[in-house]
Amino acid sequence: MTRSSDRRVEIRTDPLLTEKLIYSVGPQHPSLPSPLELRVQADGELIERISPEVGYMHRGVEQLVTQRNYAQAAGLLSRCEWLAGSNADWLVADAIERIEGIAVPERAQWLRTLVLELSRIGNHLFWFGNLGLEAGAYTPIFISLRERELVLDLLEMLSGHRHHHGWIVPGGVRNEPPADFSGLLRAFCASFALRLDEYEDFFSDNAIWINRSELIGTLEPEFAFEHGATGPVLRGSGIAHDLRRDQPYAMYGELDVRVPTGEFGDVLDRYRVRFMEMRESLRLIAACLDNCEAGELRNPDVNPDYAALTVSRGEVYTAVESPRGELGLTLVSDGTNRPARMHLRAPSLYHLFLLDELCRGYLLADLFVIYGSLDIMIGEVDK
Amino acid sequence: MLPVLAMLQQRYDMSEARTMWEALRAWLNGEPLPGLRFSPEVSNGIMLVTALLFIFFLELMITIGLQVWERRLMARMQGRRGPQEYGEVTPQRYRRIFLQVGSLLGLPAVLYGLQYWSGGTADAAVFGTWAIVLGVLGIAGLVSRRFVLPALNANVNANAGFLSILKFKAALFSLLAMPCLAATGGLVAALLLGLLPKFSIPYVPQLTVLCTVLAFVLYMTYMIRFYWRQGFYDTIKIFFKEDTVPLNADKLLYLIAPILVYIPALLSWVVIPFGVAAVDGQIVYYMIQDLNVGLLLIIADFAMFLVAVIMSGYASNNKYALVGAMREAAMLLTYEIPMLMALLCVAIFAGSLNLTEIVQRQSMTWGILPLFPAFIIYLVVSLAETNRPPFDLPEAQNELLGGYLVEYSGLRFALFYVAEYSNVFIVSAIMSVCFLGGWKGPMFLGLDGLWLTSLFWFLLKTYAICFFFIWARSTMPRIRVDQIMFFSWKFLLPASVVVMAATALGVVNKHPWFSANQLAVHDVDVTALQDVTQFQTLTTAEALAVLTVQQKAFFWGYNALCLFFGLFILVMAWRILFVKRVHPQPRREVSWNA
Numbered sequence A: 001m002t003r004s005s006d007r008r009v010e011i012r013t014d015p016l017l018t019e020k021l022i023y024s025v026g027p028q029h030p031s032l033p034s035p036l037e038l039r040v041q042a043d044g045e046l047i048e049r050i051s052p053e054v055g056y057m058h059r060g061v062e063q064l065v066t067q068r069n070y071a072q073a074a075g076l077l078s079r080c081e082w083l084a085g086s087n088a089d090w091l092v093a094d095a096i097e098r099i100e101g102i103a104v105p106e107r108a109q110w111l112r113t114l115v116l117e118l119s120r121i122g123n124h125l126f127w128f129g130n131l132g133l134e135a136g137a138y139t140p141i142f143i144s145l146r147e148r149e150l151v152l153d154l155l156e157m158l159s160g161h162r163h164h165h166g167w168i169v170p171g172g173v174r175n176e177p178p179a180d181f182s183g184l185l186r187a188f189c190a191s192f193a194l195r196l197d198e199y200e201d202f203f204s205d206n207a208i209w210i211n212r213s214e215l216i217g218t219l220e221p222e223f224a225f226e227h228g229a230t231g232p233v234l235r236g237s238g239i240a241h242d243l244r245r246d247q248p249y250a251m252y253g254e255l256d257v258r259v260p261t262g263e264f265g266d267v268l269d270r271y272r273v274r275f276m277e278m279r280e281s282l283r284l285i286a287a288c289l290d291n292c293e294a295g296e297l298r299n300p301d302v303n304p305d306y307a308a309l310t311v312s313r314g315e316v317y318t319a320v321e322s323p324r325g326e327l328g329l330t331l332v333s334d335g336t337n338r339p340a341r342m343h344l345r346a347p348s349l350y351h352l353f354l355l356d357e358l359c360r361g362y363l364l365a366d367l368f369v370i371y372g373s374l375d376i377m378i379g380e381v382d383k
Numbered sequence B: 001m002l003p004v005l006a007m008l009q010q011r012y013d014m015s016e017a018r019t020m021w022e023a024l025r026a027w028l029n030g031e032p033l034p035g036l037r038f039s040p041e042v043s044n045g046i047m048l049v050t051a052l053l054f055i056f057f058l059e060l061m062i063t064i065g066l067q068v069w070e071r072r073l074m075a076r077m078q079g080r081r082g083p084q085e086y087g088e089v090t091p092q093r094y095r096r097i098f099l100q101v102g103s104l105l106g107l108p109a110v111l112y113g114l115q116y117w118s119g120g121t122a123d124a125a126v127f128g129t130w131a132i133v134l135g136v137l138g139i140a141g142l143v144s145r146r147f148v149l150p151a152l153n154a155n156v157n158a159n160a161g162f163l164s165i166l167k168f169k170a171a172l173f174s175l176l177a178m179p180c181l182a183a184t185g186g187l188v189a190a191l192l193l194g195l196l197p198k199f200s201i202p203y204v205p206q207l208t209v210l211c212t213v214l215a216f217v218l219y220m221t222y223m224i225r226f227y228w229r230q231g232f233y234d235t236i237k238i239f240f241k242e243d244t245v246p247l248n249a250d251k252l253l254y255l256i257a258p259i260l261v262y263i264p265a266l267l268s269w270v271v272i273p274f275g276v277a278a279v280d281g282q283i284v285y286y287m288i289q290d291l292n293v294g295l296l297l298i299i300a301d302f303a304m305f306l307v308a309v310i311m312s313g314y315a316s317n318n319k320y321a322l323v324g325a326m327r328e329a330a331m332l333l334t335y336e337i338p339m340l341m342a343l344l345c346v347a348i349f350a351g352s353l354n355l356t357e358i359v360q361r362q363s364m365t366w367g368i369l370p371l372f373p374a375f376i377i378y379l380v381v382s383l384a385e386t387n388r389p390p391f392d393l394p395e396a397q398n399e400l401l402g403g404y405l406v407e408y409s410g411l412r413f414a415l416f417y418v419a420e421y422s423n424v425f426i427v428s429a430i431m432s433v434c435f436l437g438g439w440k441g442p443m444f445l446g447l448d449g450l451w452l453t454s455l456f457w458f459l460l461k462t463y464a465i466c467f468f469f470i471w472a473r474s475t476m477p478r479i480r481v482d483q484i485m486f487f488s489w490k491f492l493l494p495a496s497v498v499v500m501a502a503t504a505l506g507v508v509n510k511h512p513w514f515s516a517n518q519l520a521v522h523d524v525d526v527t528a529l530q531d532v533t534q535f536q537t538l539t540t541a542e543a544l545a546v547l548t549v550q551q552k553a554f555f556w557g558y559n560a561l562c563l564f565f566g567l568f569i570l571v572m573a574w575r576i577l578f579v580k581r582v583h584p585q586p587r588r589e590v591s592w593n594a
Helices: A061-067 A070-078 A086-100 A106-134 A140-159 A181-204 A207-213 A221-226 A231-236 A267-291 A347-352 A355-359 A364-374 A378-382 B003-008 B020-029 B040-077 B091-117 B124-154 B162-193 B204-239 B251-271 B294-315 B319-350 B355-361 B372-385 B410-434 B450-475 B481-508 B540-544 B549-577
Strands: A021-025 A037-043 A046-053 A314-322 A325-333 A339-345 B276-279 B282-285
Touching: A021 B319, A037 A364, A046 A355, A046 A364, A061 A070, A061 A339, A070 A086, A070 A339, A086 A106, A086 A314, A086 A325, A106 A140, A106 A181, A106 A267, A106 A364, A140 A181, A181 A267, A207 A267, A207 A364, A221 A231, A231 A267, A231 A325, A231 A347, A267 A364, A325 A347, A347 A364, A347 A378, A355 A364, B040 B204, B040 B251, B040 B410, B040 B450, B091 B162, B091 B204, B124 B162, B204 B410, B251 B294, B251 B410, B276 B450, B294 B319, B294 B355, B294 B410, B319 B355, B319 B372, B319 B410, B319 B481, B355 B410, B372 B410, B372 B450, B372 B481, B372 B549, B410 B450, B481 B549
Parallel strands: none
Antiparallel strands: A021 A037, A037 A046, A314 A325, A325 A339, B276 B282
């Protein structure tokens, strides 16, 4: 018996039987850089329902951190959000500082703010290139990674690492920036403002892109709020909510953070909000550099050995306005050098489950543009 | 009507013209070499095999070259090094090869010039063209050395992107400046003074051929060594990949679909006229077969492509492939009608579907001038016709994972890709034949070098269109499928109908705007050929001077149509180049209370 005669064919009794197509997008798919499966039920190309299947990248980070010290926990958490890893460092350091009541020197606070804003630019650059690919344009990824490389070089100069910096530690920051750092950062800011104009000339005003994104994937502000959307996704829907302005942390209280919002909550609004955020970040970085005067880098009362640091019994929730939204951390400590429990509030998880509502009634091609506009990171979702 | 218009309607007698294969067949059967005579049956078989092998290798070479060029060009546009640029390519090396090839090509020019100065056999037109070409090159080089290159060197943005290509070219031109200016000065001085003694140099045509072949070999060796190597390796590698068939596929259709995609792509090469040569007083075209329905054959080939793609999408038993095939079907059905309308304009204008005749009709004015709207329509449609971005919906890499290609591997996958790039070249060739005058251009090597100059102009125009294809790919996002439909049915189709009606009206009324070109071949000095009548020729401008009122009214009406498309392009260019756009900035928002 040959192989071809062995195969089973489902016999349909009804010759006019039609079925809904169910596409299984992922977990290996060029548009999804990280493993995620989207079960898309569609009538031809018209999307009727999407159910995201998560868990392909589950590493059990929340359990793993309970068996490791705080330095290692911060490293593991930054592996959940690798495009802007300093946010996780800041969360762990801030949670410890809150429990222990540690004061952070002003200079260290300015430097922390600077690094957070720089990683925001780096993340948004990667998002821009990726969104271009989702929309079928091949060039944005190359021109945006060209500038992201400079951002990574600057962060590497500062901390010795390109992605998981571990530069923000309890009580301050790890080391003094190199002597030529601020000059190079200013040069980068000057050239990057021009580069942003170049991106917008190249892509934002493109008629095809406007057609692909205008009034596509509209998100109502009430719906967004009820479903826990934060960050650019919420601001794109017209709600001016930003932790940097509303619950100022680090040195954002001293800075006048302007919060851009969208009008219709569509892909184009989220796109524009992120571009305006990059311009705003540039302004904030310049302000940080101006205010960053000589002073202490680290509180001398804190144990300089991060791995041996013990945290007294307590529980705290702290949140940071990460490039994707409100990234929160609940830390329960039990007086040892290991956390008793940690929970990461990942904005991507909330945004991922908006996808069903956003894509319903749009075409298959729109799914990828909408997915790109949400800027979802599976490392955060699966943890 | 005036005798001028009557003259305009006369046709150039091309009964003496042959394709190179007919000439070869005549030579194989012919009288001059009795020892090598074949029987007609044998020679026909040999001709068939030779022709098939010829187009196969030609297609392979050109498609590989096109892919490699595309990768390099996109890498430059995107400001990265690209996979093809190895470390060995230095400016010194490039300069050396450039000077070698340039001097090999310049030697015949100098010899022709010497002959002319001495009153030898070279004619004035050749000499004059050389002087003009060298002078223009020299002035362009001087301008780029003095103004363009310093400006680009000072510009930070010129290190990457489109400006970097310009910078590279400007550097090359500035290299050329001084030698060209010196040569022009010498030519003009010699012309004015007439001081040189008269002499004639033997074997100049043969030397021209030798130098050209040498330069070509040198250049190709360089290109293969430093740029094309990866392309050849990829081609060889893909022959050894496993050829898989999905389990529940419709096996027969699945296996023959790539062949059915490839055969039309191969067939279209039969009728493309690459150039023209004058051999023993006869005109010989570089094409396999000079079909009277050449244009129709190419249109039919594109329709075949659609059938094969649907076949592959259906037979793969894959949802993505099926959706890709359905998109392809919808898109091609939408775009074939405007494409046909645009090509019908050409057929009406030229009065023929024969591609060589279409080229000969454009002796005085290229078709792009009278048929400008049709050209724009075809330019847009050809992108969709070849599945190139921004119309690459059927194989959308990041939506449908390659669409109908998703299940194919190995050689069958390669057949799809060779067919796609082959189609790009064919569409560009059609555009240069129908709208840009095919091989027409200043024939600066005279009758002896006609074979080379005609090829040069044809390939230059074709690759200019290919450049447009690559440029569009690196610039545009992908259009959505319903937007494509709306654009075609609501804009392109009505526009193409109007354009075709206007063209037909103009041709039927014998309007000089459309019929000024129906005259003798311009590129061949026809007095040198025997038994060929030479007609008086008029440029479009001269012919327009003799218009009736009705014709003038039609002329301006049609020009308004041209103006619409022209203004569209001008406004786009103006917006892109000069308009300083204000980008949205963050503004202060009221606090939100929930």
